[in-house]
Amino acid sequence: MELTFWTYEGPPHVGAIRVVTSMTGVHMVLHAPQGDTYADLLFTMIERNGARPPVTYTTFQARDLGGDTAGLVIQTLRDATERFKPKILVVGDSCTAELLQDQPGSLAEGTDLSVPVIPLELTAYSRKENWGASETLYHLVRGLLSSQAPAPGWTRPEPPKDRRPRVNLLGPSTLGFRCRDDVEEITRLLDSVGVDVLVTAPAGASPEDLLRIPHADANVCLYPEVGGATCTWLQRTFKQPTIKTVPIGVGATLDFLREIAAVTGVDVEHAIDEAQSRLPWYSKSVDSTYLTAKRVFVFGDATHAIAAARVARDELGFDVVGLGTYSRELARDVRAAAETHGVEPLISDNYLEIESKIAELQPELVLGTQMERHIAKRLGIACAVISTPSHVQDYPARYSPQMGFEGANVLFDTWVHPLMMGLEEHLLTMFREDFEFNDGAKPSHLGAHAGKKQSTETAAAADMGGQPTPTSPDGLAWEVEAEHELKKIPFFVRGKARRNTEKYALERGMQQISVETLYEAKAHFGR
Numbered sequence: 001m002e003l004t005f006w007t008y009e010g011p012p013h014v015g016a017i018r019v020v021t022s023m024t025g026v027h028m029v030l031h032a033p034q035g036d037t038y039a040d041l042l043f044t045m046i047e048r049n050g051a052r053p054p055v056t057y058t059t060f061q062a063r064d065l066g067g068d069t070a071g072l073v074i075q076t077l078r079d080a081t082e083r084f085k086p087k088i089l090v091v092g093d094s095c096t097a098e099l100l101q102d103q104p105g106s107l108a109e110g111t112d113l114s115v116p117v118i119p120l121e122l123t124a125y126s127r128k129e130n131w132g133a134s135e136t137l138y139h140l141v142r143g144l145l146s147s148q149a150p151a152p153g154w155t156r157p158e159p160p161k162d163r164r165p166r167v168n169l170l171g172p173s174t175l176g177f178r179c180r181d182d183v184e185e186i187t188r189l190l191d192s193v194g195v196d197v198l199v200t201a202p203a204g205a206s207p208e209d210l211l212r213i214p215h216a217d218a219n220v221c222l223y224p225e226v227g228g229a230t231c232t233w234l235q236r237t238f239k240q241p242t243i244k245t246v247p248i249g250v251g252a253t254l255d256f257l258r259e260i261a262a263v264t265g266v267d268v269e270h271a272i273d274e275a276q277s278r279l280p281w282y283s284k285s286v287d288s289t290y291l292t293a294k295r296v297f298v299f300g301d302a303t304h305a306i307a308a309a310r311v312a313r314d315e316l317g318f319d320v321v322g323l324g325t326y327s328r329e330l331a332r333d334v335r336a337a338a339e340t341h342g343v344e345p346l347i348s349d350n351y352l353e354i355e356s357k358i359a360e361l362q363p364e365l366v367l368g369t370q371m372e373r374h375i376a377k378r379l380g381i382a383c384a385v386i387s388t389p390s391h392v393q394d395y396p397a398r399y400s401p402q403m404g405f406e407g408a409n410v411l412f413d414t415w416v417h418p419l420m421m422g423l424e425e426h427l428l429t430m431f432r433e434d435f436e437f438n439d440g441a442k443p444s445h446l447g448a449h450a451g452k453k454q455s456t457e458t459a460a461a462a463d464m465g466g467q468p469t470p471t472s473p474d475g476l477a478w479e480v481e482a483e484h485e486l487k488k489i490p491f492f493v494r495g496k497a498r499r500n501t502e503k504y505a506l507e508r509g510m511q512q513i514s515v516e517t518l519y520e521a522k523a524h525f526g527r
Contacts, residue, residue: 008326008351008389009128009326009349009389010042010128011122011128012095012122012128012129012135013039013094013132015130015131015133015134015135015136016122017030017055018174019136019226020053020054020055020090020136021055022173022202022203023201023202023203023204023207024206025087025208026086026088026140027054027055027086027089027090028053028090028092029073029076029077029080029090029092029104030092030093030094031057031069031093031094031100031102031104032094032097033094034057034059035096036057036094036096037057037059039055040052042175045392046391047175047395048395056079056083056084058072058097069102073102073104073108074107074111077089077108078111078113081113086115087116087206087207087208088115088118088140088144089113089117090117090120090136090140091104091108092121092122093122094124095124098125104119105121116144118139120136120139130301130329131329134225134226134228137170137171137173137201137226137230138230138233141201141213141230142230142233144207144210145211145213145237149238156239159217164194165196165264165266166195166196166197166216167190167197167216167217167218167219167220167260168197168198168216168219168220169197170200170219170222170223171225171226171227172203172222172223176226177304177388177394177402179223181401181402181407182401183200183203183222185404185406185407186220186247186403188404189271189404192271193257193260193266193270194266195264199213199216214240217240217241218242218264219234219240219241221243221246222246222403223303224244224302224303225301225327228330243256243259244259245259246306246307247404248304248308248311248411249314249315249408250275250405251314251315253275253404254275257271257272277405277408291317291318292317292318293318294317294319294364294419295318295321295361295362295365296312296318296321296363296367297321297357297358297361297363297367298324298386299322299324299325299367299368299369299372299387300367300369300372301327301387302327302329302330302331303330304387304402305323305334305337306333306334308386308387308411309323309337309341313341318365320343321343321361322344322346322358322361323338324338324346324347325347326347331345335347354368354371354372355379358372358376358381359379359499362381362496364381364419364493365381365415366382367384367386368387369385370390370391372385373385373391379495381495384415386402386414476510476513477511477512478512478513479514482514482517485515497518497521500522501517503521504520504524505517505521
């Protein structure tokens with residue numbers, strides 16, 4: 001393990017809690033010390049759930065370690081069953097409690113409880129959050145459906161002709177990225193082509209819903225990080241086909257519809273002909289000349305990173321200069337996608353490594369997680385969040401899907417606006433010497449006293465005689481004229497110009513940067 005300030009994923013028990021919190025009629029007993037109950041905050045503060053997660057903690061303390069912590073687990077199991085009366089009890093331990101080796105799952109199976117028990121072995125020191133969510137959903141589905149498994153050699157019968165095809169949506173969960181809206185958008189899209197959604201799991205599902213999963217004609221793996229293992233087991237056991245195309249972007253949504261047609265036999269041509277998305281129109285508009293060939297770096301969970309790279313290249317005309325993921329379980333898929341973009345894949349959960357790569361590549365737009373948003377802000381690069389981990393602001397109250405045709409509209413707005421703001425800043429810079437837009441001009445919407453502070457600061461700077469002061473971590477000093485010239489460079493590439501100039505100066509042993517140095521560096525890196 002590696003000590004770090006930031007992490008892309010929590011430990012596996014957080015993933016387990018995500019699945020349990022997504023469902024109804026399911027409760028979890030987590031063997032954990034008092035400090036590991038922080039997971040509640042993720043749901044009440046970030047996704048703003050109205051109720052705390054259905055989890056009971058053993059919350060042992062230091063003084064309990066000299067006694068019978070296994071006895072504490074058994075008592076907690078009995079208390080939780082009696083108080084909450086769940087239909088299914090999931091039992092596991094946190095990363096800290098795993099060190100005690102009390103094996104709460106085995107203890108639960110050996111205790112006379114009135115509800116079915118699903119034990120979890122979460123292997124916290126080798127796995128992480130998304131894997132924990134995947135394992136929890138897999139064990140819930142397998143634990144409930146194993147008794148229904150047909151004999152070897154069984155052939156799945158043809159669906160009745162007198163009903164519409166139906167599918168399950170597997171993978172969406174709490175604390176997923178825009179899962180609520182994605183499910184609504186895809187359900188509406190499927191209904192438009194004559195396909196019903198039978199079960200969505202884990203989001204909103206009950207144990208009774210999980211028992212109905214085999215009655216669908218196919219499974220849609222919306223989020224492979226969470227639903228992939230379950231879809232594979234269902235395909236192997238119940239011969240249910242898996243629809244693997246994730247419908248993010250116009251092109252992928254069309255591919256998704258075609259795969260639906262191939263599996264269920266429905267006619268989707270009318271839906272393809274009537275596809276409603278503004279993204280292709282905007283991509284052909286005059287604004288597209290500003291977007292074409294913008295260099296973009298993509299990083300996130302594998303599902304969203306692969307999809308975002310495709311949309312960026314094929315639908316917006318961006319140049320994908322970097323692609324990576326922290327999802328090691330799906331690293332092979334990301335490597336294959338990176339090869340199609342001609343870039344080196346970055347498989348890492350070390351945010352410092354990702355920051356170093358972004359600084360090296362100098363993209364004009366970063367599509368990433370909340371972590372990359374912080375990195376991009378420090379580097380002065382435009383950024384849009386496409387994946388978890390994300391901040392509370394990325395769980396909007398408004399309808400904001402990522403999938404389907406409406407999701408493509410949302411992607412366009414979210415990704416392009418940061419670049420357009422850069423253009424706006426550039427235009428203001430072009431007219432900086434105009435009487436209305438120069439640095440000393442007061443904002444037109446403020447009162448008569450506006451701008452006095454700025455004018456005072458400008459006068460104070462003039463009194464300093466224009467002496468250069470250190471303005472970089474390396475101790476380099478920028479002359480006032482050089483700083484003024486730097487500000488004429490467009491906002492969205494100004495950070496890159498500053499870094500290149502400082503690199504040029506350091507390599508030549510310079511202590512201060514003049515206007516001449518700035519232009520020498522520009523000529524050097526332009527060659």
